[in-house]
Amino acid sequence: MNMKKTIVSVLSISTLSFSLMGMASAKETADVTVNSSSSGFQTLDMISIQDYSISLRVGEPPYSVYNSAATRYWTDNQSVASVSSSGQVTAHSPGHATITLYKGTSVLGQVFVRVW
Numbered sequence: 001m002n003m004k005k006t007i008v009s010v011l012s013i014s015t016l017s018f019s020l021m022g023m024a025s026a027k028e029t030a031d032v033t034v035n036s037s038s039s040g041f042q043t044l045d046m047i048s049i050q051d052y053s054i055s056l057r058v059g060e061p062p063y064s065v066y067n068s069a070a071t072r073y074w075t076d077n078q079s080v081a082s083v084s085s086s087g088q089v090t091a092h093s094p095g096h097a098t099i100t101l102y103k104g105t106s107v108l109g110q111v112f113v114r115v116w
Helices: 002-021
Strands: 028-037 040-049 052-056 072-075 081-083 088-091 095-103 106-115
Touching: 052 088, 072 081, 081 095, 088 106
Parallel strands: 052 106
Antiparallel strands: 028 040, 072 095, 081 088, 095 106
């Protein structure tokens, strides 16, 4: 248990220092899994953003969900909201869509979009 707290504390400090140096956004966090096996602990090589929600109206200018760590963006409902390769979300019709941000094949996080 103490090992887990120590690792989380170190990662929190590292994330804070990256944020202060401009290397990570305030929405980025590190995910860690600690195994108590004899081999020590295992880390997941993944940086993720916190999931969040936005509301848009049809006809509004695009909303940016850009994240410097993201290599691509994907929408699950193109007819409601599309997303450009630079993270610009455009509302098309009322409904819900989920924008997923990826770094390579790893999911960084999701932005839940409600279009009015």
